Amino acid sequence: MPEDPNSIVVKDVSFSYDISEEDSGKAPRPALDGISVTVEKGSYTAILGSNGSGKSTLAKIIDILEVPDSGRVVIFGRDGGDDDMFWDIRSHCCCVFQNPDNQIVGTIVEEDVAFGPENLGIPNPELRERVDQALKDVGLYEYRHKETAALSGGQKQKLAIAGALAMRPDILILDEATAMLDPSSRDDFLSLVEEMRILKGLTLITITHDMTEALRCDKLIIVNRGKAVMEGRPEEIFMSEDLWKYGLKRPVKFNFAFEIAKLTDSRLTEDDLRSDESLISALTGMLSKPGIKEPVVPEEQDKKEDGKNVIMSVKGLSHTYDGSDVKAIDDINLDIMKGEVLGIVGESGCGKTTLISHMNAIFRPSEGDVIIHTADGDLSCRNKKDTMKIRQNVGLVFQYPEYQLFEETVFKDVCYGLKKMKIPKPQMHKMAYDAALKVGLTMTEINASPFELSGGQKRRAAMAGVLAMNPGILVLDEPASGLDPRGRQEMFAIIKGLRDSGTTIVLVSHNMDEAAVNCDRICLIDEGKIKAVGTPEELFREERAEELGIQRPRITRFSGLLKKELKKIYPQIEFGGMEFNPEKEARAVVSAVCKAGEADVQ
Amino acid sequence: MFSKISLGRYYPAHSFLHDTDPRIKTILYAVYLVAIFIIKEPVSIAVLAGIILLQLILAKITPGILWSTVKPMLPLALFIFLINVFTIKQGDVLFSWKMITVTGYGIGRAAIMAVRLVFLIISTSVLLTLTTTPLKMSDALEKLFAPLSLIRIPVHEMAMMMSIALRFIPTLAAETDKIMKAQQSRGADYDTGTFINKVKGYITVLIPLFVSSFRRADELAVAMDARCYRGGKGRTKLNPLKLTVRDVLTGMMFTLLAVLVVAIDFSLR
Numbered sequence: 001m002p003e004d005p006n007s008i009v010v011k012d013v014s015f016s017y018d019i020s021e022e023d024s025g026k027a028p029r030p031a032l033d034g035i036s037v038t039v040e041k042g043s044y045t046a047i048l049g050s051n052g053s054g055k056s057t058l059a060k061i062i063d064i065l066e067v068p069d070s071g072r073v074v075i076f077g078r079d080g081g082d083d084d085m086f087w088d089i090r091s092h093c094c095c096v097f098q099n100p101d102n103q104i105v106g107t108i109v110e111e112d113v114a115f116g117p118e119n120l121g122i123p124n125p126e127l128r129e130r131v132d133q134a135l136k137d138v139g140l141y142e143y144r145h146k147e148t149a150a151l152s153g154g155q156k157q158k159l160a161i162a163g164a165l166a167m168r169p170d171i172l173i174l175d176e177a178t179a180m181l182d183p184s185s186r187d188d189f190l191s192l193v194e195e196m197r198i199l200k201g202l203t204l205i206t207i208t209h210d211m212t213e214a215l216r217c218d219k220l221i222i223v224n225r226g227k228a229v230m231e232g233r234p235e236e237i238f239m240s241e242d243l244w245k246y247g248l249k250r251p252v253k254f255n256f257a258f259e260i261a262k263l264t265d266s267r268l269t270e271d272d273l274r275s276d277e278s279l280i281s282a283l284t285g286m287l288s289k290p291g292i293k294e295p296v297v298p299e300e301q302d303k304k305e306d307g308k309n310v311i312m313s314v315k316g317l318s319h320t321y322d323g324s325d326v327k328a329i330d331d332i333n334l335d336i337m338k339g340e341v342l343g344i345v346g347e348s349g350c351g352k353t354t355l356i357s358h359m360n361a362i363f364r365p366s367e368g369d370v371i372i373h374t375a376d377g378d379l380s381c382r383n384k385k386d387t388m389k390i391r392q393n394v395g396l397v398f399q400y401p402e403y404q405l406f407e408e409t410v411f412k413d414v415c416y417g418l419k420k421m422k423i424p425k426p427q428m429h430k431m432a433y434d435a436a437l438k439v440g441l442t443m444t445e446i447n448a449s450p451f452e453l454s455g456g457q458k459r460r461a462a463m464a465g466v467l468a469m470n471p472g473i474l475v476l477d478e479p480a481s482g483l484d485p486r487g488r489q490e491m492f493a494i495i496k497g498l499r500d501s502g503t504t505i506v507l508v509s510h511n512m513d514e515a516a517v518n519c520d521r522i523c524l525i526d527e528g529k530i531k532a533v534g535t536p537e538e539l540f541r542e543e544r545a546e547e548l549g550i551q552r553p554r555i556t557r558f559s560g561l562l563k564k565e566l567k568k569i570y571p572q573i574e575f576g577g578m579e580f581n582p583e584k585e586a587r588a589v590v591s592a593v594c595k596a597g598e599a600d601v602q
Numbered sequence: 603m604f605s606k607i608s609l610g611r612y613y614p615a616h617s618f619l620h621d622t623d624p625r626i627k628t629i630l631y632a633v634y635l636v637a638i639f640i641i642k643e644p645v646s647i648a649v650l651a652g653i654i655l656l657q658l659i660l661a662k663i664t665p666g667i668l669w670s671t672v673k674p675m676l677p678l679a680l681f682i683f684l685i686n687v688f689t690i691k692q693g694d695v696l697f698s699w700k701m702i703t704v705t706g707y708g709i710g711r712a713a714i715m716a717v718r719l720v721f722l723i724i725s726t727s728v729l730l731t732l733t734t735t736p737l738k739m740s741d742a743l744e745k746l747f748a749p750l751s752l753i754r755i756p757v758h759e760m761a762m763m764m765s766i767a768l769r770f771i772p773t774l775a776a777e778t779d780k781i782m783k784a785q786q787s788r789g790a791d792y793d794t795g796t797f798i799n800k801v802k803g804y805i806t807v808l809i810p811l812f813v814s815s816f817r818r819a820d821e822l823a824v825a826m827d828a829r830c831y832r833g834g835k836g837r838t839k840l841n842p843l844k845l846t847v848r849d850v851l852t853g854m855m856f857t858l859l860a861v862l863v864v865a866i867d868f869s870l871r
Contacts (some may be wrong), residue, residue: 045710060824063828065824065827065828074614087832089689090827090828090830091830094824094828094829095828097821097824097825099818100626101773101818102818102822102825103821103822103825104733104769105614105766105769105822105825105826106737106769107733107735107736107737107765107768107769108612108614108737110840111735111737111840114839114840115826115829115831116829116830117838118837118838118839118840119829119830119831119832119837119839120830121836121838123838124839124840127838127840128840131840139722145614146614147612147614148769149772149773160628163829164829167829169832244773287733357783360787361781362786362787385820388789391786391787391788391789392789395787396784396787398780398783398784398787401784403781403810403813403814404781404784404785404810404818405810406810408815413840416806417788417789418784419788420788420789420791422788451813465788466787466788469789471789496724497608552736577700
């Protein structure tokens, strides 16, 4: 085979993690199963796939961090199977991983950046120059003598990039590097990486669950069960109807566009998907055709008019951490209505977690109070005697709850809280099973060890542990983080189910798209203070969002562009309220066009 | 509560002792360790306290930082003090009740023991942990113990492991805090109940903590691999250790001071 010096070639690679499965007797499913992909030098490629599809393993194979069981990896003409070559390859290929904390070696910023080039044996003064340059490139030069532990999540990921750049690589692999960042640090991080790609001529490979992020790439590779199932330009891939099969979705604006195409009996082409402008002009074209049928709006059975009773009131709550002189939260006043989904939205470090930690008396209020209104009277978080009752009434699920599982079986883990509450056994078992079924676990999973489950299942098992106590209020901190698109959708279906069965839900999120779709009201927090509270429609109106300085959901921004164009064609068009679900918004736009069209005819 | 652990924490600042070569500081630490355990006379203890105060000033360590370092160890110091007070039976009896005898000599000895412990903690932090980053400390240990690698002791690897362990203390402390909060919100109570129950309560914290430490270790190993770590061979250093005249003089001065303290102590016996 002629070796192409200008591409990364992975050919028929299979790989299994050696887990000694002697007890179970079954061979482990290979992480990679005869995969072949090619990535051009200097390109920008995204590898997509569901959790456990093998995409991270593929990245490790490219960096020769794992050696394939069979098949070949050739990086720019250098054979990865060659023992003399593999250090050479690895030193020209860098990875940035998901969890910032688990890839920082140094205690001080510059020490950490130097770690890679030190390993390569770069002598001073070149070493010093590389470290300084890398820190300047990512904008952390002022922080070079700071402790790494004192950096924010976004800064830690930039530090990881600096550590990579200091090695002067040809290839940079981002393995879900943005998954733990909030939207603004995410954009910041991606623009930085893209700038570096141009500046240093890097080949950039990104592994992500974020479909809109994938749109920024030249090429997408979809991995499913250890095989590359699709490969192509983003517009080619997102034309396909098979994405859902692989646990993926289209980006929201495409969902919206495809729904409009369906409702107007038109078809979108690859060319239409190429840019926002082409897509908008294609959609305006479809919507200016005569004879569009008014879409049938499915009956909505929800909107129980429950939300009149306050179930929890936060009153003048402030909190300052020891050794800090800034208030983490400052005079928070908030009423939570029975039966609603309240979103708490804000950037990392704005005080969201501090606030919710007060909601079930994990933090006892030092200033102000949190009152829980129950059928048996009010409970105050200041009152030590009420603690147990409060924790029974308010369930709190922290971020990444699956890391906190500890029992031998899922069932025992779910029972833990009930046991602590001294619930009698027969009742306890029933409550535990109910909770496990509510989050969609099967009987096999309930009796399995929590450590045998997949990521998404683990998360649901951990949620069941909180749900088992049958709390009237459930507080969820980023319940969908780190899950693939299908996992996210399933998680929100569970949350909707809980709401429909009468549970009040407080949802902490930094994803505006999801907050807008899933919340009845949103509370926006900024630097420890409440900046605004209102329904998504109120907060995401263009002028209001601008005033608040928040990013509107992607669907709203895109649909806004389309609406502007439609106004030019139908000057008297009336758009109703905003919808945040792409399909619903598509229907709303099509109906508005129909009505405007009829008015034209008359 | 665990997030405030200051054990092994570095205090970033620019000071005389921060800039001193970590090898010198390690040697000085050994010298002071010996001195602290040799002396028994109040006068020499007072002189030693003066020297330690000088070191604190040279390291620009604020009383707040010092207090947060010493505070967690005070119960232990008190415990040692009481044990000694009640078990030393020589000297004039000041107070006696049933089994318990308190003597003047005993109180003096007990106080010295407790003070030694406090000095030990302050010396460890001021000479090492607070003023030396873990990577520098591991560099120093690697250099000082380099001769041992001749008899096939993996000095570099051990130094690296130590520095990583120190680097992860704050991370794991934060994690412990998170796990405890999650379990508390499910009704766990670590503060009440019998001793056995409390220990049992902590086991449920330890299991997820261990699991996550293994996961972190795994991820860190991959990340280090990806950054081409392959042991100490051929590694260069961003800030190579350089012994300056000032370092040597600092080392000699503080060694002399330690010798002086010991000499005073012996002359008073």
